[in-house]
Every structure is written in structure tokens, then in C-alpha cells.
Amino acid sequence: MRCNESLKADDRRILSVYDHQPICMDCKKKEEERADYAQVSQQMIGTCLDETERRYSDPGGYCFYHFYPFKC
Numbered sequence: 677m678r679c680n681e682s683l684k685a686d687d688r689r690i691l692s693v694y695d696h697q698p699i700c701m702d703c704k705k706k707e708e709e710r711a712d713y714a715q716v717s718q719q720m721i722g723t724c725l726d727e728t729e730r731r732y733s734d735p736g737g738y739c740f741y742h743f744y745p746f747k748c
Contacts, residue, residue, distance in 0.1 A: 678703050688745040693720040701745060 678699060683689050689698040692707060693716050699707065707713060724739040 683748075685748045688747060690745050691742045693717045693742055696720075696742075 679702060681700060683698060683700060688701050690701065690704045691697065692699045692704070693713070694707065710716075720742065721739070724742065728739060
């Protein structure tokens with residue numbers, strides 16, 4: 677579930693492990709409470725590492741933003 681609020685440039689955000697779209701920190705907390713979060717998160721990590729970091733040498737790039745809040 678998402679709050680559907682628009683994110684401003686100074687708002688902290690993080691990428692969803694479900695669809696890789698930016699979400700607010702409150703929505704991330706709700707996402708983490710889902711029963712399937714651990715499984716989906718592990719799958720996302722494996723896929724992300726394989727597709728971006730190993731294949732394109734992007735350490736700390738795309739995958740990084742699934743776990744650490746950022747601002748635009």
C-alpha cells in the first residue's frame with residue numbers, strides 16, 4: 677500500500693523492493709510489515725546484484741537505494 681502523496685525534492689525516499697519505485701519512509705515501514713517482505717527482499721537483492729552490480733560494475737548504485745534513504 678502506498679500513501680500516494682507526491683514526493684518533494686527534499687523528502688526522504690527509498691525504493692520499494694516490490695516495484696523499484698520511490699516511496700516515502702512511512703510507506704517503507706508498512707512495506708516491511710508485509711508477510712512476504714523478507715522473501716521478496718532477498719529475491720530483489722539477488723536479482724539486483726546480478727543485473728546491475730556484477731554485470732555493469734555499479735557497486736553502491738541502483739541496489740543501494742533500496743536500503744538507504746535518499747533525497748533528489
